[in-house]
Amino acid sequence: MQAEKLKQLLEWGVNNGVKYPEEVEFVNVEGKGFACVAKSDITAAEFIIPDNLIIKSSLSSRLFGTSLNQTSWLKVLVAKLKFDKNATTVDDVDLKAKFAPYIDALPEEIDSPLVWNPSELDLLGNTNLRSSLRMKLDSIFKEWKSIMGTLEEHRNQVQADTIAIEETLEQDENYVYRNLTSKVFQECSEVEWWSFPAFLWSHLIFLSRAFPEYVINPSTDPSNVVLLPIIDLLNHDYRSKVEWNQRDGAFGVRKLEAVSEGEEILNNYGGKGNEELLSGYGFVLDENIFDTVALKIQLPSKTVSEITSATSLFLPTISDYTTSAFELSSNKEIKHKLPKTDSQYDDGILYLLSKENNDPLRWLLDLFSYLEKSPEESCSGLRVQLQGLQNLRNAIEMKLSSISLASTSDRQAASYDVKEYRAHAARVYKSGQVKTLKHAINELKRTEKEWTSQHKSDLLTVKRIMRLDPSFMDVELPLLLQTNTGSDVTLESYDALIVLWLSCKVAFNTCPKEAQWAMDSFKAYSNHCEHTKALSPEGQQLYRTLFPEGSAKLSQEQFINATGFLQHYSYTRLSNDEAILVRDVNL
Ligand SMILES: C[S@@+](CC[C@H](N)C(=O)[O-])C[C@H]1O[C@@H](n2cnc3c(N)ncnc32)[C@H](O)[C@@H]1O
Incomplete structure (x- = not known):
């Protein structure tokens, strides 16, 4: 056949x-x-x-008498050529007869997840592709509704269908599949050319085989396409x-x-990465070097304009990622980049992580550091960068674990046959997502290691404090706490230990020279903050626990200064929740 x-x-x-x-x-x-x-x-x-x-929008413009929404009308024309039994005549040429061999040979089915059944969709897990499908379907429906609403001839039927589809799109995946997306590849004779399933069919044909029109006409609108x-x-x-x-x-x-x-x-x-290939063309490539994982960061518009007007941070938009397939020999430099405006970030800032290009990860790291910094700190401060890196790693690890989570489908035990190729495609796509996220995490771990080894002397971990300052544990802490040894006290966190170390340094006026920078910063912080800081309730609680009778050597205020200082001059390492003091230097 x-x-x-x-x-x-x-x-x-x-x-x-x-x-x-x-x-x-x-x-x-x-x-x-x-x-x-x-x-x-x-x-x-x-x-x-x-x-x-060539099937192009000059044909649909003439047929439907409009030059607006050219790509949408072109899809309607192709749906008409496929599903309308009657002739479609433009300039005395019956396009149905003219293009019949082409339309007949178009694929019987396209493997786009937009038309997968719910059991197949479950195989996509909690990936970006899975979660974007409903939005994509909604937007194709809106496209259909906005242009079909203007077709006088079928107005009443389109209106009735619109209401029914709107109701369907409010239901779960299973209902949408049974009542809408499973109808796309059914017998031609059962589909009206102006209907939404016909438009969705045509949309999938265009997604999987259209070319940009500028390959034949460099001066056309870059969004126009041809078959x-x-x-x-x-x-x-x-x-x-x-x-x-x-x-x-x-x-x-x-x-x-x-x-x-x-x-x-x-x-x-x-x-094109596998997400784009699978959603648009219905196939994947093993080991696709163009695989990306999209992270969208939503920020208040005030923060976006602060960043764009007052910093040199790079905020990417989709055009920063577009790799053109269309290298025309006659015009290799077709670029359609528009100047950036803040409103381009209204739907979020798009970061496409990739194993082949670490730039987006660096841009993200800069953003996370910016979001971490206090007004007094610089974007390139060591503490700010290290904490930004931890926050980013945390976000990427959460994304990674959410992909692996089984999808939470609320349908009642409806199960469908799974096509072998779709199961394979879902597996390859998901594994590419996981590999890309793991690459980003490893890259962040490597960067952290590089920074911390370059800045060893600017960092104080509890381990390093113990090594540099043995008398703290052996002598000073027991004296401060009025116990026989420091180990009699149960300290629940690294934070408490560092606060006590700072407290001892103040109380006994000692400090190893390698850690003197911390004492100098602490003194400057205490003087500077004398009248402004609030006594933190957690700090007060800890002070009362450690010193139920109060302390002759250390006032509550000094102790709380130390907790405030720790907050401002440390970052928390994700792997073991360890606070590390950081000197106020730039990377
Ligand atoms: C432009 S068409 C190419 C011709 C197509 N094979 C056909 O039968 O008409 C794009 C479609 O071809 C298939 N395709 C293209 N490249 C592929 C590949 N490397 N592996 C598997 N399928 C591919 C996909 O089904 C895709 O939607």
Whole structure:
């Protein structure tokens, strides 16, 4: 069946001016659909489609009489060509008849998770892809509703469907699948061309095989797309070297490497990670070097404008990540970057973590450090950076553990058959997410190690204090606490031990020279804060526990100064919840 459709498509293409090398053949490959394979060794291969076979928005604009929302109307046109039994005539040409071999040969099904059943969706776990699906479906529905609402001809039916779909979209995954997304690939005869399932079908076709229109028309709006019959039979590999070119409206793809007999000739859709490939195209690549994990950081608009106006922090937007597949030989520098405005961050600041590029992790680290710092501190302060790093690591570790959590589906034991390829795709996608997050965590651990070893003398851990200052535990602490040995006192945290060390240093006026910087900062802090700080309730409580009778050597205020100082001059290491004193220096 598919083989016959493929044969007719190719005949139609060749008869209408499509060109491709004689040494290639198109075949149906299990799990990939159609593919192009070399019949003998070839040094170069070029595929060309003439202008009049390109499906573009000038056709839909003429048919529907509007030049607004061009891509949406183009999707409606393709849905009409597929599902409407009647002719679709533009400039006296019946487009249904003209493009029938192409429309007939489009894939019977696309493996996008947008149409997976709930048992298959469960395999995606708690990943970004899983949680974005409902939003994506909502936005496709809104696109359909906004344009279909303007179609006079089917207004009442569209209105009735709109109400029903709105109700459906409020229900759980299982209900949405049964009543909406499972209808997309059903028998053509049961789907109305103007309906939402028809539009969703067309949307999935465009997601998985449309090209940006600027590949044939560099001056067009960058969001416009086209369908390129036969050219779109080439599958993807990011390693494939190809050149795209356009001449007088015709479009060509040239393979720039030799291909051996039996090898597949592959296009290159650009640097896309498995999340993008799976959600848009319904497939994944093993070991995809373009895998990313998106972290969106939502900040109050006041903080965003503070950052953009008063700091040199880099806040990325989506355009900072776009890797273009479309290197036209005639115009290699097509860039559509707009100047950044604060409103671009209204939905959050997007960080795409990746194993291949640590820049986004560095940008995130700068942001977390900025958010950690007090008004008196500098962004590049050692303490601020180390604490920012801990906070970021904590956030990434939480993300990692949430991905691995089983999804919490509230449906009542409904279970569906799981397609083998979908299970495989979910596994590969999830493992890429986990590897990327683990890479980020290791990178942060490595950075922390680098900083702490460069700044050994600027850090005081409890262990280092014990080593530098043995008389603290052996002599001073028992005297301060009026016990026989320091070990008689149970101290629940590193914090309490450091506060007591600072207290002893004040009470006995001693300090090893390697730790003198801490004492100097502590004295400056105590003098500076004398009249401003509030007595912290936790500090008071700890003082009463340690000194039930009060202390002749250490006032409550001195003790509370020490707790305040610790808070301002330390960071807490995530791995063991250990407070570490940090000198006021920059990285
Ligand atoms: C532009 S079309 C390519 C032609 C397609 N094979 C067909 O049968 O029409 C994109 C679709 O091809 C499949 N595809 C492309 N590259 C692939 C790959 N490397 N591995 C598996 N499937 C791939 C996916 O189903 C994707 O949605």
